Amino acid sequence: MTEQTTSQSPETHPKRPARRSRRRGGKTPARARDNAWTLSDFQVPEEKGKLRFHDLDLPETLMHGIADLGFRYCSPIQARSLPFTLRAHDVVGKAQTGTGKTAAFLVTIITELLNHSIDDERFAGEARSLIIAPTRELVMQIAQDAKDLCKYTDLHVHTLVGGMDYDKQKRHLLENVCDILVATPGRLLDFAGSRDVYLDRVEVLVLDEADRMLDMGFIPQVRRIVRLTPPRENRQTLFFSATFTPEVLNLAEQWTVSPVSIEIEPENVATDSVDQKVFIVSAKEKFRLLDGIMQQEAVESVIVFANRRDQCRRLQEKLRAKGFSVGLLSGDVPQGKRVKTLDDFKSGELKVLVATDVAGRGIHIDGVSHVINFTLPEEPEDYVHRIGRTGRAGKFGTSISFACEDDAFLLEPIQKLLGRELHCEQPGPELLGQD
Structure with a gap:
């Protein structure tokens, strides 16, 4: 595991201003509820080379949530970032999906909010x-993780995503104060423009998957959002990206102050818990192979991945015609409908999920046995994200990719990213059933 950080020590950031009292209005949550649980109920032995959550002086109500989730020792990104972020430093982190970065920034936010409560x-x-x-899927996943960690606090988590009823989301905002807001850029701007959301008192700003937001053309919207928050000197900014392109680094420089830079590269880009297979097949044989x-x-x-929406739609229809719950x-x-589909897949009511890369990036579901790349991704990084949907939570999984005359050339950049060749084979007759 390669880990890189700046050499500065995690002392409290000197430029952060004192906390200001709030304007009156709205409803402030009650103090965290009392319960019989204490930190002594969550015993984690010290282990050389590992950082425990116990070692970070976190609020007890947060530690209770951490205990329920079974978190014992920090992942590398958590161990390197939390000693700095908990002392109000800005951080620019390079972190792949599944490294624990979501918990890293949520622990920081929750600790900040609990330690500096608002009385007004x-x-x-x-x-x-x-x-x-x-x-949207990533927003919903982050929000659920936040709710799990906030289980024993009185902090309120809100989500704003497009494609769902505006008035319903507005009603939720009116019912409780907004401690943690998780949002997609477009819908957040809608709420800010209608003065249903105020960002001028944001204390911690997190930009997650900055490279993906750049690829999806969201940066102009994000720029407008950042301008609605306090100046960078008056807020803490945590900036995460799976890749550090010049464009990403330029944005990080604009939006952070003297950030701690953390870069953690796994020894293997793709997880060892995933058995990766590649079948060489003609385009017309792909669906027969999938069925087999x-x-x-x-x-x-x-989870079956394809590159385009129309491909996904056709695959869903053909699989359904074959009798699969998809x-x-x-x-x-x-x-x-997307939320219900995810819930049905998690519960096992659906056996198959057909997805595009954009929709699939935020899927974090334990127990997925197979990922199938019906079409190879055009960006090598997306291959890593795809196969990372299986082999999670200590289990093993299988990734199967189809390579045909139209997309076999995409294998080389994937293998270059992985740092090794992928074994390619012809599918046996037992897999090529009838179309």
Whole structure:
């Protein structure tokens, strides 16, 4: 594991201003509820080379949530970033999906909000912290993780995403104060423009998956959002990206102050818990091969990735015609239906999920046995994100990619990113069933 950080020590950031009292209005939450749990109920032994959450002096109500989630020792990105972020330093972190970065910035936010509570009344929609993420699914996942960690606090988590009822989201904002706001850029600007959300008192700003927001053309919107928050000297900014391109680094320089730079490269870009296979097949044989694989007894739950929405739609229809319980996750599916599809897939009601890369980036579901790349991704990094949907939570998974005459040339950049060759083979006759 390669870890790089700046050499500065994690002393409290000297430029952060004293906390200001709030304007009156809205409803302030009650203090955290009392419960019988104490830190002594969560014993984690010291282990050389590992940082425990116990070692970070976190609020006890937060530690209770951490204990429920089974978090014992910090992941590398958490161990390197938390000693700085908990002391109000800005951080620019390079972190892949599944490294624990979400918990890193949520622990920082929750600790900040609990340690600097607001006694005054507050305006509804006045956010104390803001997390911007590029996709609806990722926003929903981050918000759920936040709620799990806030389980024993009185902090309120709100989400703003496009494709869902505006008035319903507005009602939720009016019901409770806004401690943690997780949002996609477009919908957040809608609420800010209508003065249903106020960002001028944001204390912690998180920009997650900055490279993906750049690729999706969201940066002009994000610039407008950042301008609505306090000056960078008066807020803490945490900036995460899976890649450090010149464009990403330029944005980080604009939006942070003397940031601690953290870069953690896994020894293997793709996880060792995933068995990776590549089948060489003609384009017309792909669906027959997919059907044959789906009939295998070991295939329990599957995410099938394709590059385009129309491809995903056709795959869903053909799989359904074959009798499979299958859901669709792509940008043109209404948000309410996407949420239900994810819930049904998590519960096992659906065996198959067909998804595009944009929709699939935020999927974090334990127990996915197989990932199938019906079409190879055009960006090598997306291959890593795809296969990372399986082999999670200590389990092993299988990734199967189809390479045909149209996309086999995409294998070389994927192998270059992985640092090794992928074994390619012809599918056996037992897998090429009838179309």
